[in-house]
Amino acid sequence: MAEGKIVRLRIKRQSGPQAAPQWEDFNVAYRPGMNVIVALMDIAAQPRNAEGQPTTSVSYEANCLEEVCGACAMVINGRPRQACSALIDRLEQPITIEPLSRFPVVRDLVVNRQRLFNDLKRVKAWIPIDGSYDLGPGPRESAADQETAYPLSRCISCGNCLEVCPQYNDKTGFVGAAVLSQVRLFNLHPTGKLHAGERLDALSGPGGHQECGFAQNCVNICPKDIPLTDSISAVGRQLIVHAVRQALGS
Ligand code: SF4
Known part of the structure; x- marks a missing residue:
């Protein structure tokens, strides 16, 4: 596309959580x-639609602009992805832009990802460090475990993997691939292991690992190339061992 040309966009807009969505065209x-x-x-700088009529500026979220914060996830030409790494030159026009559909819309392209954050809390996706005093040196992490953990630690909670998951809906309550992968990450950590049982218990009930249908769309859409299907399998193995140990009382 040469300079001086126009970029055509079709944006799905919604003025509030209860409002009906409608499409609006823009030229920039x-x-x-x-x-x-x-x-x-x-x-946003000049909110006029393609007919030249004044309109409201399109609400969206963005922060780092380098595919690290996860905030600008949206559906662009039918594919969930980060808007900051979606180059206009590589997109067919008109470029359709929609909010992620698996979370409630707040306004236009802004969605409420609280369900994802609640699920991360449910599985204690953190390393527990008690107090601010010197705890001494922690246990060492092997080079092999570091190599496994690093790719998992790149998750940006964008929600793209959930957008393409057929099991991520209100009926199943499935936590989704991102959360399962974070359980694998924190259960691998020498200190995080202390809460491995609690994480696995959280995944043994409704919405847990058993809801996964292994459609494998998640691993193909993840912008950080996280080996999500490996994580799903690894956590599945941990759950079996955990259940056997519980049954044996060990
Ligand atoms: S696993 Fe990948 S697609 Fe899913 S939330 Fe994390 S970074 Fe996004």
């Missing part, structure tokens, strides 16, 4: 190297 001036966030910033 093309500049080399621009991404979807730049186009949304242009609309």
Whole structure:
């Protein structure tokens, strides 16, 4: 696309959580190297639709602009992805932009991802450190475990893997691949292991690991190339061992 041309966008808009969604078209001036966030910033600077009528600026979330914070996840040309790494030159036009559909819409492209954060809390996706005093050196982590853990630690809680998961809905209450992978990460950590049993207990009930249908869409869409299907299998093995140990009382 040459300079001086127009970028055409079709954006699914919703003025509030209860409002009906509607599509609005926009044209913005093309500049080399621009991404979807730049186009949304242009609309915000001069909110007029493609007919030239004044309109409200499109609400969206963004922060780091380098695919690290996860905030700008949205569905672009039918594919969930980060808007900051969605380059205009590589997108067919008109570019359709929609909010993630698995979370409630707050306004336009802003969604409420609280369910994901609640599920991370449910499985204690953190390393418990009690107090601010010197605890001394912690246990060492083997190089092999570090190699396994690093890719898992790149999760940005964007929710893209949940958007393509057929099991992530209100009926199943499934926690989704991102949360299962975080359980694998924290159960691997020498200190995190202390709460491994509690994490696995949290995944043994409704919405837990058994809800996964292994569709494997998650691993193909993850922007951080996290080996999600490996994590799902690894956590499945941990759950079996955990259940056997519980049955044997060991
Ligand atoms: S696992 Fe990947 S797609 Fe899922 S929330 Fe984390 S970074 Fe996003």
